[in-house]
Amino acid sequence: MQSRQLWAASLGLVAFLALAGFALDRAFQSTAQSGVRERLHSYALAYAGSDFARDGSVIPPWDAPDSRFKRPGSGLYAQIVLTSGQWESDSAQGPQLPEAPMLEAGVQVFEGPLPLIQISGEPGQVYRYGYGLLSTDENSGREIPYTVYILEDTTALGRQVQAFRAALWRYLGGAGVVLLLLQMLVLRWSLRPLRDVIAELKRVQMGAASGMSEAHPRELEPLTDSINAFIDSERQNLDRQRHTLADLAHSLKTPLAVLRSRLDSGASEDELRAEVDTQLRRMNDLVGYQLARAARSGHQLFAAPIAIEPHAEQIVVGLEKVYAAKGVLCEFEIAPEARFHGETGDLQELLGNLLENAFKWAKSRVLLTVAEGEHLAGRRPGLRVVVEDDGPGIAEDNIARVLQRGVRGDERVQGHGIGLAIVQDIIKSYRGDLRVGRSDELGGAKFEVELPPGL
Structure with missing residues (x-):
């Protein structure tokens, strides 16, 4: 019983920890991706304030919001897409970024992971945030639609996820071991009354105890009371059988004594025959009576x-x-x-x-x-x-x-x-x-x- 309960509790605990770990992992990834989106959104707003030259080309901010935008292949890239072309940050020189389409004004998208070719020629992945904007030329008064894209390599986020997963499963595994040990202790403690009942039954079987004690939990009282009632019933039946045999022997003692006294008295054969017939009938009645008495309550x-x-x-x-x-x-x-x-x-x-x-x-x-x-x-x-x-x-x-x-x-x-x-x-x-x-x-x-x- 203890083994079955322990196996059942262990399987339930493992299933719970697996589901909890999966849920926490998904929650962390979702939170991490939301953090990436907010960070890329802030970068996009910095580039959304770019100016435009008379020929419609982009004049980017003098100070980049992050130094990685100026380092080729750094993993953080900026793109401004126009109807007549596009502008890319210095960090985009070398890697092959995914194609960047124009977005309607006011539209924001967060995509990824998207494939790219890194500066080393190896394949990689990036998260991309796009923001569709509309600017008005102060000289001509015409509107200029453009889209700002900020891309970030997934390597940093992947390292964070891997570190979180390692810590998560390490702590969940440790917690699982501790909970299993606690479960074993709880099961041994909760099943101790049953072991006590088994030990008492063994003592009763060996004759070391006359019956079950009353020092048991309330839930086990019907069981121990039934066992005691069964033991008492068996003992009463045994005593009744012994008493019946003793009573029968005692009842037959007087007729046998009468026969012995008549034999010793030197009575005639007819008198002895009559006496034997009388006493045999009496002994037959006594046997029938004792058997009937033993059978009824x-x-x-x-x-x-x-x-x-x-x-x-x-x-x-x-x-x-x-x-x-x-x-x-x-x-x-x-x-x-x-x-x-x-x-x-x-x-x-x-x-x-x-x-x-x-x-x-x-x-x-x-x-x-x-x-x-x-x-x-x-x-x-x-x-x-x-x-x-x-x-x-x-x-x-x-x-x-x-x-x-x-x-x-x-x-x-x-x-x-x-x-x-x-x-x-x-x-x-x-x-x-x-x-x-x-x-x-x-x-x-x-x-x-x-x-x-x-x-």
Whole structure:
């Protein structure tokens, strides 16, 4: 880009300087020729005052207006043309001047360059000024028409033009070089933000930077913002894929644990077959749910209401088999009118992860409370879900850390640390809130989910 702009600017600058040089050259020549014309005009006026003898011959001025008129072949010549002949200055003795015609009285002409043969015999050129005049003889009273011609060699003017051209192109060339250097500096300065963007992109590609900075000109902000948006989108997609795989693995953990516990319990073949069939259906539903969840950006706004108790019972039955050795008792306090307006898989993930966390930490009791939440006129009610246990609970200064993905409350307890992160993702998609505290009734942890109305 810089090279193209530099070439374009250079060609434009060269064309401009060429046109400027041509225009200045023509202007100088025109001015110089005007100066020659004025000078020859002044000489012509000096010879216009010449007297005439009785025989009609010319009596030139005693003092010539320029000494060159008296030096043969000097390059400055005077002619007075009459009807009966012509007079020439001493300088015209030797050179062969161009033919000089008579002009009407009052007519002025400036011609040139005209050819002549110099005193050395070599060809040359002259500028010629002619002035037609009319004089009256004082004795006879008759009128005498005559024409004064002043001729000057073009050599002097040519030398002036050549000197001017040499100086002109020397200065224009120097100015062109300076302007090209300035143009290069201006281009490098003006394109520096683009080079900075390229350098930042390279740092992002190498992992040295997380995104484009905001230290860019206003014109480049749409570009850098689009790049940052693309980078963020790609990172979110990668995180979503990772989370989906982790969530899927976490969801399949409970059915697999149920199967393992049934195998270790020595159940009969029919019981094992029935249990395997149940858990396989559940795992199939979980896989389908996680894939669908990964493909959509949020929950369905107009989902049919779902009864909560049947799903809660199914989850608790499986958990009681997994934690049969602990003998945990789960109690329900579910309002009959309470409904979940959303995806069935979201409800199962929400209840499953909260109840499994409670079973894992409880000593002997778990309490699930479900009730309708806030009511607004003309909108379906919200939902309040509370899961409590009688375990050790969570310290207040440790709550934020436990809710992070991949963090476990106790590293000695088996788990992946993503169950509560899944719960938070689901609650966030429903614009709800999750509050964690201590249970007043059981003394352990208390997880309270509040979903707003109108969803």
